[in-house]
Amino acid sequence: MPFNQKPQKFNAKINAVTIGSGDKTVTIGGENSFPFYSFDAPTENTPKIGVEISDLGLDEFSEGVKAYYEGATTMAEIAQKAAAIEGADFVALILDGGDPNGANKSVEELIEVVKEVAGAIDCPLVVEGCKNVEKDAELLPKVAEVLQGRNALLLSEKEENYKAIGAAAGLAYNQIVGAESAVDINLAKQLNVVTTQLGVDAKKIVMNIGSAAAGYGYEYVVSTMDRIKGAALGQNDNMLQMPIITPVSAETWAVKEATASEADMPEWGSADERGIDMEVMTAAADLAAGSDAVILRHPESVKTISKLIKALA
Amino acid sequence: MAKFVTIGERLSTTAPAVNKAFTERDPEPILKRAKQQLDAGATYLDVNIGPAENDGPELMKWAVELLQGNFDNVPLALDTSNVAAIEAGISVYNRSKGKPIVNSADAAGRIGYVDVAAANDAIVIALCNGEGIAKDNDERMMYMQTLMERGMEQGMDVENDMWFDPLFLVIKGMQDKQMEVLDFIKMISDMGMKSTGGLSNNSNGMPKHIRPIMDSAMVAMAMMQGLTSAIVNPNDLRLMETIKSCDIIKNNYLYADSYLEI
Numbered sequence: 001m002p003f004n005q006k007p008q009k010f011n012a013k014i015n016a017v018t019i020g021s022g023d024k025t026v027t028i029g030g031e032n033s034f035p036f037y038s039f040d041a042p043t044e045n046t047p048k049i050g051v052e053i054s055d056l057g058l059d060e061f062s063e064g065v066k067a068y069y070e071g072a073t074t075m076a077e078i079a080q081k082a083a084a085i086e087g088a089d090f091v092a093l094i095l096d097g098g099d100p101n102g103a104n105k106s107v108e109e110l111i112e113v114v115k116e117v118a119g120a121i122d123c124p125l126v127v128e129g130c131k132n133v134e135k136d137a138e139l140l141p142k143v144a145e146v147l148q149g150r151n152a153l154l155l156s157e158k159e160e161n162y163k164a165i166g167a168a169a170g171l172a173y174n175q176i177v178g179a180e181s182a183v184d185i186n187l188a189k190q191l192n193v194v195t196t197q198l199g200v201d202a203k204k205i206v207m208n209i210g211s212a213a214a215g216y217g218y219e220y221v222v223s224t225m226d227r228i229k230g231a232a233l234g235q236n237d238n239m240l241q242m243p244i245i246t247p248v249s250a251e252t253w254a255v256k257e258a259t260a261s262e263a264d265m266p267e268w269g270s271a272d273e274r275g276i277d278m279e280v281m282t283a284a285a286d287l288a289a290g291s292d293a294v295i296l297r298h299p300e301s302v303k304t305i306s307k308l309i310k311a312l313a
Numbered sequence: 314m315a316k317f318v319t320i321g322e323r324l325s326t327t328a329p330a331v332n333k334a335f336t337e338r339d340p341e342p343i344l345k346r347a348k349q350q351l352d353a354g355a356t357y358l359d360v361n362i363g364p365a366e367n368d369g370p371e372l373m374k375w376a377v378e379l380l381q382g383n384f385d386n387v388p389l390a391l392d393t394s395n396v397a398a399i400e401a402g403i404s405v406y407n408r409s410k411g412k413p414i415v416n417s418a419d420a421a422g423r424i425g426y427v428d429v430a431a432a433n434d435a436i437v438i439a440l441c442n443g444e445g446i447a448k449d450n451d452e453r454m455m456y457m458q459t460l461m462e463r464g465m466e467q468g469m470d471v472e473n474d475m476w477f478d479p480l481f482l483v484i485k486g487m488q489d490k491q492m493e494v495l496d497f498i499k500m501i502s503d504m505g506m507k508s509t510g511g512l513s514n515n516s517n518g519m520p521k522h523i524r525p526i527m528d529s530a531m532v533a534m535a536m537m538q539g540l541t542s543a544i545v546n547p548n549d550l551r552l553m554e555t556i557k558s559c560d561i562i563k564n565n566y567l568y569a570d571s572y573l574e575i
Contacts, residue, residue: 189569197574231567235316239575240567 007040008033012236014243014292015203016045019090019176020124021151026089028206028292029243034229035290036312046313048089049285049302050126050295051082052249053106055097055113061297062253065273067301075113076120085119085299087306090124092155092295093117094250098130098139107139114143118150126178126246126295128155137161141168144175155247156180156208160189162195164298170200178245183210183220185227192239205242206293213252214282225290246286249297252278276300284308314565316458317544317556320390320414320509321347321355324364324376335362335372340379344555351387355547355556359416360402361392369398377402390414390438390544396429403433412436415480416544419443420456430469430474434436438509439464440478441497450497453479457501471518476507476542484527495538502539509542512552529555536563 009032016030030044035182058066068085070243072078082091095110097103118125127143129136140154162179168221170177177200179245181187188209196202209225220240225244232240251256258275260268268274279301283294287309296302323346326332328383334342347358352519360376362369373391380387388411391402406413417438418426431435439460447453457477464471479497482490501508512535516527528554533542536559547553557573560566 182557184567188568189567190571193569193571193575227567235566237567306425 005039009040010233010236012233012238012241013044013231015154015205017176017203017206019126019151019153019244021149022122024123025151027125027295028245031292032056032233033211034233035288036208037136038313043313045292046309047291048293049087049305049309050090050092050245051085051088051295051299051302052092052094052119052247052295052297053078053082054094055110060096062258062272062275063122064276064300065298066119075116079117079120083123085302087302088123089293090122090126091117092126092128092247094128094247095130095139098135099132100130100135101132102130107135107142110139111142111146115146115147116275118147123154125150126153126245128178133158133160137164140165141172144173145171146228148173151175153178153245155245157191157195162191163198166195166198166200170195170204172196172236174204177205179205179242181209181210181218184213185209185224185231188224189237189239192242196239199264202238202242205244207242207244208246209244211246211248211251211280211282211286213255213257214285216251216288217255218282219246219287222285222289225286229290243292244290245293245295246283246291247295248283248286249301253297254281272298276304280304314563315541316565317536317540317560318356318509319354319547319553319556320357320359320542321350321353321507321547322359322361322511322513322544323350323539323546323548324358325361327361327394330410332363335365338372338375343376347384347387350547351384353449353547355545355555357388357411357414358379358407359390359392361416362395362398364394364443365394365398368433369393369395370401373398373402374405377405381407386410390416392416394423395426399429400433402549403435412474414438414476418460420459424460426468427460427463427475428467431464432471436474437464437469438478439475440480442478442480446480446482449454450493450500453497454500461475461506468502473507476509477501478510479508481510481512481531484515485518495534498535498538498540502541507541508539509544510540511546512543525549525551528552530575532556533559536560 013032014029018025018027026048027045033041071083090095097105120294130139153176154169169175179191228240231237258278276298320385385386386407386409391399414436415430419440421443441453441456459476464475516524561568
């Protein structure tokens, strides 16, 4: 009997969200099939890759990453080199230095960094806060204000600060709101509900549903993404039809497989290669589970994942 | 499983205000009731224009265009004994939010409504009833088979486009028949078919404050048996909260703390 292919059709789709303004924009989401199921439906928009840079500069980055950015001293130069990486679709600036338990830079200081980076590149921009909920509630509305017209994605509002960040980014300054939950499908949905109840357009929300490095409770990330896509498409749940962005690098470059030096762990081999491996493995799994965009750090990881997307999508 | 489909019943000529508005083509009361029902979470709106013997087609067209034009092509159930009016309504109906529902066929005098739905690619509510009320589930099943055969003959997608109505019966007078109706819903569900019905029949004649309680209990038990839709008053808050909660328990819809607000 001949094989008769029956495509799995859904009467629902993920929202297509465009980040950036002018000539250089990227659109994520828009799909009405599971990740890379191009045999069920043509791929609307392929997954996109962002390159992570930090207001703290390059000090915390691995040798290989530092080598790529050699010669770049200002944040503007770093941003330009990030945008130039082969396969990069957007730049993700993380304002790590705002953390009150770390460098504790002032909001004003960080805003200057945002302005410098935004002025140096015209590609789509994602700005992530310092992850401290009080500081971000103060910082991200200011970021939204100075980036008016850039249609930037701001990461992230959380349950504790969605009112301040959601209202500023989504209502007052017309940016895209990143809604972050920590691998909790019910909270992911709830955050979308309350954000839209503020008046934010559901089609201006992108979810960060949480992440982990492969091997670090990662299976919960996969099952959460899987269930979100299943409910969004199979149950036409419009409070889960927001595309998903996953900041991969912040997780993968913090685990011992990436941080242990070659001197301490000679049998593990090159620290840089291990870091790339962790980043590539995790990002590939995120994309296969339903991420519409990933944020990566190492140029080699960006190149590799970009090839994977081209081959599969 | 898909979310339970609620069909709002408040646009009916049995309500004097609605009857008057239909007769006089007065949009205001119609739009007001439609908005109340949609705000409360109704998926479909039933448009019951009565027999409308004189001006049925023209009235149904007016109602369909009025409601879909004002409420983003809200999907509608066209409810009248005037076949020409149903066809006229469908001729101006926009399907972007869902197929029209023909309300309703039965296994006797109104079996031709199946043909009307089939010819117009519509959903049909198929009442498992002949002349008079079926005496038991064997008889209901016989009517259901008759309706299904008719649908298949006409080329309908019977699993999706025929919604079988077990006929909810009034508790005051037919209390002993209630479990049988619920058992029949299970039979429809076990056959992989969809179901709907006028839920509030069960509480007919009961005091006003009792009806929401009884309707809520009935819908919960019926959803347990596999009921996929009901024709209801969406402005009955207790009932809508029960339906939403049952959808969560049945895993038809993902839980979030604000689930009652969406």
